[in-house]
Amino acid sequence: MVFKDSPAIYIQIALYICEQILLKKWKAEEKIMSIRDLGELIEISPNTVQRAYDFLQQKNIIVNKRGIGFFVGPDAEENILSFRREQFMENELPEMLRNLYLLKIDMKKVNDLYERFVKDNFLNKKK
Known part of the structure; x- marks a missing residue:
């Protein structure tokens, strides 16, 4: 995993996990990687992964079943969408709209590009 300067690395890890859930690679109530295993996989300190997991627990995206491990929460997808939409609307959309202006x-051009992007990247992919 390649990290950017911002946001904080633990947030980038949390967003990666959210993406896996939204792409249905990790399903509701399915066990996810342990803190140590994920840390080794992405070559990050387990403490940083722990911060990401704590953050996701606060957002009710993952749950810790003591002694068993971490699992995708039953309402994870809805909670991710709510959290990411809010974050997008507050942080990313205003700058994008400013640049468009x-x-x-033209918004029609943006819409055409969006529809082509979705078709090329998501609708023709086999699950």
């Missing part, structure tokens, strides 16, 4: 990019 400044660069005089």
